[in-house]
Amino acid sequence: MKSKPAYTQICAAHLRIYRFQHLGSITGWDRNAMMPPKGHEARAAAEAELSAHVHALRTDAGLEPGLRAAAEESLDDDERANLREMWRDWRDANALPAALVQAKSLAGARCEHAWRGQRKANDWAGFLDNFREVVRLSREEARLRSADTGLGRYDALMDRFEPGMRSADIEAIFSGMREWLPDLASRVEATQAGPAPLMPEGPFPVAGQRAVGHALMRLLGFDFEAGRLDESAHPFTGGVPEDVRMTTRYREEDFLQSLMGTIHETGHARYEQNLPRPWLGQPLGQARSFGIHESQSLSFEMQLARSRGFAGLLSPLLCEQFGNQAAFAPDNLFRLLTRVRRGFIRVEADEVTYPAHVVLRFEIERALIEGMIEVEDIPGWWDERMGTLLGLDTRGNYRDGCLQDVHWTDGSFGYFPSYTLGALYAAQWFATLRRELPDLDQRVAAGDLAPVFLWMDAHIWSQASRWETPELVRRASGETLNANHLKAHLERRYLGS
Amino acid sequence: MKSKPAYTQICAAHLRIYRFQHLGSITGWDRNAMMPPKGHEARAAAEAELSAHVHALRTDAGLEPGLRAAAEESLDDDERANLREMWRDWRDANALPAALVQAKSLAGARCEHAWRGQRKANDWAGFLDNFREVVRLSREEARLRSADTGLGRYDALMDRFEPGMRSADIEAIFSGMREWLPDLASRVEATQAGPAPLMPEGPFPVAGQRAVGHALMRLLGFDFEAGRLDESAHPFTGGVPEDVRMTTRYREEDFLQSLMGTIHETGHARYEQNLPRPWLGQPLGQARSFGIHESQSLSFEMQLARSRGFAGLLSPLLCEQFGNQAAFAPDNLFRLLTRVRRGFIRVEADEVTYPAHVVLRFEIERALIEGMIEVEDIPGWWDERMGTLLGLDTRGNYRDGCLQDVHWTDGSFGYFPSYTLGALYAAQWFATLRRELPDLDQRVAAGDLAPVFLWMDAHIWSQASRWETPELVRRASGETLNANHLKAHLERRYLGS
Numbered sequence: 001m002k003s004k005p006a007y008t009q010i011c012a013a014h015l016r017i018y019r020f021q022h023l024g025s026i027t028g029w030d031r032n033a034m035m036p037p038k039g040h041e042a043r044a045a046a047e048a049e050l051s052a053h054v055h056a057l058r059t060d061a062g063l064e065p066g067l068r069a070a071a072e073e074s075l076d077d078d079e080r081a082n083l084r085e086m087w088r089d090w091r092d093a094n095a096l097p098a099a100l101v102q103a104k105s106l107a108g109a110r111c112e113h114a115w116r117g118q119r120k121a122n123d124w125a126g127f128l129d130n131f132r133e134v135v136r137l138s139r140e141e142a143r144l145r146s147a148d149t150g151l152g153r154y155d156a157l158m159d160r161f162e163p164g165m166r167s168a169d170i171e172a173i174f175s176g177m178r179e180w181l182p183d184l185a186s187r188v189e190a191t192q193a194g195p196a197p198l199m200p201e202g203p204f205p206v207a208g209q210r211a212v213g214h215a216l217m218r219l220l221g222f223d224f225e226a227g228r229l230d231e232s233a234h235p236f237t238g239g240v241p242e243d244v245r246m247t248t249r250y251r252e253e254d255f256l257q258s259l260m261g262t263i264h265e266t267g268h269a270r271y272e273q274n275l276p277r278p279w280l281g282q283p284l285g286q287a288r289s290f291g292i293h294e295s296q297s298l299s300f301e302m303q304l305a306r307s308r309g310f311a312g313l314l315s316p317l318l319c320e321q322f323g324n325q326a327a328f329a330p331d332n333l334f335r336l337l338t339r340v341r342r343g344f345i346r347v348e349a350d351e352v353t354y355p356a357h358v359v360l361r362f363e364i365e366r367a368l369i370e371g372m373i374e375v376e377d378i379p380g381w382w383d384e385r386m387g388t389l390l391g392l393d394t395r396g397n398y399r400d401g402c403l404q405d406v407h408w409t410d411g412s413f414g415y416f417p418s419y420t421l422g423a424l425y426a427a428q429w430f431a432t433l434r435r436e437l438p439d440l441d442q443r444v445a446a447g448d449l450a451p452v453f454l455w456m457d458a459h460i461w462s463q464a465s466r467w468e469t470p471e472l473v474r475r476a477s478g479e480t481l482n483a484n485h486l487k488a489h490l491e492r493r494y495l496g497s
Numbered sequence: 498m499k500s501k502p503a504y505t506q507i508c509a510a511h512l513r514i515y516r517f518q519h520l521g522s523i524t525g526w527d528r529n530a531m532m533p534p535k536g537h538e539a540r541a542a543a544e545a546e547l548s549a550h551v552h553a554l555r556t557d558a559g560l561e562p563g564l565r566a567a568a569e570e571s572l573d574d575d576e577r578a579n580l581r582e583m584w585r586d587w588r589d590a591n592a593l594p595a596a597l598v599q600a601k602s603l604a605g606a607r608c609e610h611a612w613r614g615q616r617k618a619n620d621w622a623g624f625l626d627n628f629r630e631v632v633r634l635s636r637e638e639a640r641l642r643s644a645d646t647g648l649g650r651y652d653a654l655m656d657r658f659e660p661g662m663r664s665a666d667i668e669a670i671f672s673g674m675r676e677w678l679p680d681l682a683s684r685v686e687a688t689q690a691g692p693a694p695l696m697p698e699g700p701f702p703v704a705g706q707r708a709v710g711h712a713l714m715r716l717l718g719f720d721f722e723a724g725r726l727d728e729s730a731h732p733f734t735g736g737v738p739e740d741v742r743m744t745t746r747y748r749e750e751d752f753l754q755s756l757m758g759t760i761h762e763t764g765h766a767r768y769e770q771n772l773p774r775p776w777l778g779q780p781l782g783q784a785r786s787f788g789i790h791e792s793q794s795l796s797f798e799m800q801l802a803r804s805r806g807f808a809g810l811l812s813p814l815l816c817e818q819f820g821n822q823a824a825f826a827p828d829n830l831f832r833l834l835t836r837v838r839r840g841f842i843r844v845e846a847d848e849v850t851y852p853a854h855v856v857l858r859f860e861i862e863r864a865l866i867e868g869m870i871e872v873e874d875i876p877g878w879w880d881e882r883m884g885t886l887l888g889l890d891t892r893g894n895y896r897d898g899c900l901q902d903v904h905w906t907d908g909s910f911g912y913f914p915s916y917t918l919g920a921l922y923a924a925q926w927f928a929t930l931r932r933e934l935p936d937l938d939q940r941v942a943a944g945d946l947a948p949v950f951l952w953m954d955a956h957i958w959s960q961a962s963r964w965e966t967p968e969l970v971r972r973a974s975g976e977t978l979n980a981n982h983l984k985a986h987l988e989r990r991y992l993g994s
Contacts, residue, residue: 016546019542019543019546019547020543020547022539022542022543023520023521023524023543023544023547024520026523026524026527026540027520027523027524030527034725035740036721036722036723036724036725036740037722037723038720038722038723038739038740039723039737039739041739042519042737042739042777043519043523043739043740045516046517046519046520047520049513049516049517050516050520053550223535224533225533225534225535226533226535226536227533228531228533240539242535242538242539242540243532243533243536243539243540280539
């Protein structure tokens with residue numbers, strides 16, 4: 001083994017960062033799932049102290065010379081990839097002056113806090129008072145990150161969520177979707193115009209919902225020796241790869257939302273639980289990107305769990321817990337799980353119309369960050385695109401329009417594309433899987449999900465951050481990301497073509 | 498306000514330490530109450546990293562000059578007390594060379610791990626192989642702490658658990674107890690020789706036990722907005738003063754053990770929940786000592802919850818959850834909760850015989866640390882004292898004798914006295930309370946526990962670490978610690994005299 005003292009030393013530094021981040025992940029999960037209200041103030045102070053410490057470790061003056069020295073050492077391919085990811089982390093931590101980070105954090109917290117009331121009050125003008133400053137600071141952030149990376153301003157923000165992906169590529173894909181999506185949605189709605197599917201009759205006791213959720217998590221391969229399912233107001237997957245903490249939320253009058261949410265989070269969880277053990281603690285061992293992460297949750301929720309075959313697996317579990325209802329028949333369940341209705345709200349959107357919500361946000365936030373529009377232009381752009389893409393009139397309805405999302409309130413620009421990238425990736429994975437395994441649907445219907453897990457493990461989970469996102473996609477599916485597979489999937493599932 | 502820059506700076510340093518310790522308290526609670534088994538390795542590494550960081554902060558080179566400079570500044574009484582406690586923390590952190598801390602930690606972990614099997618196997622000889630090294634390192638620790646503090650060797654260890662308390666004082670108290678305790682236990686057993694109390698009939702469903710436990714916690718003033726009750730293999734009270742995490746353990750065939758354990762932990766919890774808010778983050782704001790902490794749990798469990806009046810409060814709660822059993826009648830409940838039986842095992846001992854278990858451990862560990870005996874002498878000392886104090890023959894029965902406790906395996910010498918100090922303090926608090934409030938027992942019987950809480954808050958909770966332990970005792974009860982009150986309490990409760 002060749003000597004690589006600099007590389008060894010920066011690996012140790014990253015392992016230390018990983019361990020402190022572990023503490024933050026667990027206390028963050030606790031804050032959302034366990035902490036009583038009066039614990040808030042002390043926890044916020046403790047977490048802020050930890051964040052400052054982690055930031056100090058990530059910006060330690062010894063890192064840059066260490067990274068430069070390591071580049072001169074004899075490293076293998078994985079070590080080179082790790083070094084690349086270490087540089088990414090270093091640039092990310094050092095790109096912004098502390099004053100800007102603090103100002104953006106304060107402005108974002110103020111804007112988000114006020115937004116909770118302003119959204120209810122449909123108060124766009126009030127929102128702008130705070131939002132202007134968030135946008136100003138986000139543009140400053142984009143300018144600095146752009147100077148640092150050589151990327152365009154919006155690309156420099158997006159690269160933090162989707163490394164290696166460029167907005168020109170996304171624009172090329174989204175512009176194609178803009179063409180076929182409205183028509184597809186209309187045709188699907190026409191197809192579904194007949195009698196509505198039977199609605200299951202509640203209430204659905206929480207204990208029964210929990211039992212079904214646990215059974216599905218087991219079916220989907222979640223390792224309960226290395227994770228938990230608990231409850232929180234906003235479901236999420238947290239914790240650490242060695243100990244994944246999923247949450248859901250139960251409502252006795254509707255089990256489907258919690259159930260599909262649990263399946264969605266299980267996709268995230270299995271990615272984390274199956275990241276390669278020897279790489280954990282190093283940037284190389286992290287999940288590749290937000291979009292790739294979403295491709296796992298949507299592979300589980302959309303590709304698998306809303307398929308006709310899966311409805312057959314779900315049906316007996318529901319009958320066992322909630323009684324033998326006609327609504328639980330597989331065909332009816334499948335219809336329930338694939339109902340398409342154009343609506344105002346992104347988080348309530350179905351598989352077919354969801355991309356439209358993302359396309360319009362991408363267009364607006366990109367133009368906003370690049371300085372092509374100002375905050376006052378947002379409602380007009382929103383109304384115009386909701387009309388074109390979904391045929392809905394949102395004029396004056398800010399509450400269900402451009403005030404509906406939390407993402408912009410704290411300046412998380414560049415995040416939205418990841419949702420639809422996830423759907424595109426997931427469709428591309430399953431198209432590849434079907435090419436390799438033509439009887440995939442029959443096997444899923446028979447409850448044999450192993451082929452899906454094996455493929456994900458070989459092509460996604462075990463690869464962690466070894467490749468830039470586009471390279472990972474090419475290696476997994478043999479082609480670059482494109483919308484053909486999602487289009488074909490939607491047409492097959494929703495139009496039977 | 499006078500300027501005190503050095504004091505202000507060391508307060509900020511301690512606040513930082515407090516916040517990092519917050520993270521460790523929550524992840525420690527999580528490890529015991531929530532963490533799935535495969536999370537262990539990564540958690541151990543993260544917690545070790547945190548411990549090393551906290552140790553680095555506590556031994557920071559800037560602290561000593563800061564403490565010296567602060568002593569020259571114009572401080573009020575509370576600030577002086579805080580400075581005294583900061584010095585205590587500084588001495589504690591700096592007393593031992595890192596090599597000794599690490600060696601003791603390793604030897605202790607090895608000895609404790611092997612002990613779990615050796616206890617079951619009654620393997621005293623095997624235990625000695627590891628235990629010799631633990632004792633050697635503990636003696637070295639005692640020598641260094643003694644040199645550092647000017648205290649005797651055993652006192653220097655005990656001072657970490659019971660600041661200001663000296664083994665000569667304890668010996669004076671315990672030698673008196675050695676005189677009256679065996680006779681008292683015999684007389685109580687004779688008094689209880691008649692028909693046994695009725696036993697409640699199980700099973701007792703966990704949901705019902707949880708409901709009774711929560712009801713009692715509310716009665717005892719636990720603030721559920723600032724804490725939780727969960728389950729763990731070994732019940733404990735953890736978390737932070739702002740967010741107290743209690744645990745218990747349920748067995749369906751016996752509800753009393755969990756219930757009294759929950760009441761015991763609620764005593765610890767209320768102390769933490771009522772530490773003075775403005776002092777939190779500073780050493781001044783910490784609970785005074787292990788013995789004072791135990792005085793709170795035993796005030797709740799022994800003084801309050803095993804009283805005849807409290808049995809009347811408990812009775813309807815049990816009937817509501819587990820049905821109307823004759824065994825739940827207040828008189829019978831009281832008899833159940835005050836049964837005295839001499840036995841081998843400390844953790845199963847009743848209120849009357851428990852001190853005997855502590856007295857013998859105190860004698861042995863003190864002699865061991867002072868070098869008056871060697872590890873080979875322990876069984877002989879144990880057998881002799883168990884015979885004298887409790888009339889039990891433990892010869893050759895190491896499993897139920899000197900191998901029964903975890904405390905010595907990792908070298909926690911000096912801790913055992915705190916248990917009985919807690920019982921003595923608690924009896925002294927209640928004697929004081931009764932002098933001030935002669936109808937206390939009637940008020941407790943009527944469900945009015947407020948006088949107890951008000952007294953504890955005024956004399957114990959709100960005082961935190963303001964005084965050395967003996968001074969706190971004098972201020973609260975008007976006299977120094979003595980065994981008269983415990984003796985009178987036991988005679989009144991168990992002999993009706």
